[in-house]
Amino acid sequence: MSPFYKNLSLYLWMAPHFFLVVLGMLLYRRGLHRTFPFFFLYVWYEVAEFLLLFTISRIHHGAGYVTAFLVTWVGSAALRFGIIHEVFNKVFSHETHADAFSKAVLWWVTATLFVGAVFLSLFATGQTSGNLIAGISLVGRGVAVIQCGLVLFLILFSNVLGISFQSVEFGIALGFGIYACADLAYFAARTADPSLETVRLLNLLPTGSYHITVLLWIGYLVFPKRRLVEPLQPYSAGEVSRWSSEMERFLQ
């Protein structure tokens, strides 16, 4: 393993969590922990998870690390589902007319994606070694399929209905979407039991995309898109001149 790769992978593992601390503090300072409780919890959960895994990796490698990774990964995946649901509720809760309809559609989409992910895991797996990593990758790929689909559906559906996203909501959804896409590609490649060199390269994919995701979240929080409003149409030149001649007439 080259020192460059070692430093890069260490940086990509550590840096997003440092930025997550910044994000967590920003969310708290802006009172967004009340608006997005799941997201706030997720941010600090990820930081705690990193500290735990980093400490374990420094003490000893092996079964202990794998167990801790697995347990925390399940929690993280569950929280991500919670956040997608939270953003969905936030976007559609303002729209009382669309709320019931959108919830019904979301339920059906989630159910379809779940069945699709299970179906793909059973019938579209290709050659796998059958070891623990391949098994985890299979589950991870299924989770990524569902999350990718949900985020894409959320953005497409709100676009179709003409529901406008606030910047922070859109940023959260976009970040998770991009991260889920990277996860999908990563877990799909891991199921094929690749060589050690390929695994090393592949490991940079989720960590790199997570880094981008965290920066995206901070970006959308710190530099929200200015209100998506154009001013009401100004008075036309004709109106102003008519108004001015009326005024002149009045003053005479």
Added chain:
Amino acid sequence: MTYVAVYFVVACVVASLLTYFALNRKVDTAGIESAQKLMNSLDIEAFRNLVNPEEEAFLQASLPADRFKAIKRERLWAAFAYTRALSGIALEFSRFGNALSQSPDAGMADLGKQLSGGAIQLRILALTASGRLFMAAAFPNLPHKSPRSLLEQYDRSAKLLTLCGLRERSRRSESRVSA
């Protein structure tokens, strides 16, 4: 390996779509005149006639069966085109309502919220009516439901838009007087 490639392609396509949406977020515009112009562009009375069940019953009674079937199909295709146009207008109304809901004038902001909610409802109804009319036009022998709720929702949105227009006009005249 083929499966891996497929998943890779799917992941890339989804990521590209998300990036596209992020880069092309539309600016909601607030211009009452343009919204009213858009609403007037649709001949809603013609649409009402096209989907009027009584008119259809009259045609059925006065025309031979094969002629009626052909005319019914043509009327349904025309109604389908109207609902598609209405669906596009609803989308613009929704954007307009969203923009208006950010107005510093509390009354206008409230009207904007109502307009945006109504527009979303109108869009949902227009999309479902489009589907129904498409099916009815493809299979004219099957019974079909008149999109009455769509027309009712359109009337509600039109009233709200007129109210917005009146409020905006009075706001302008108030600002003229105060100036």
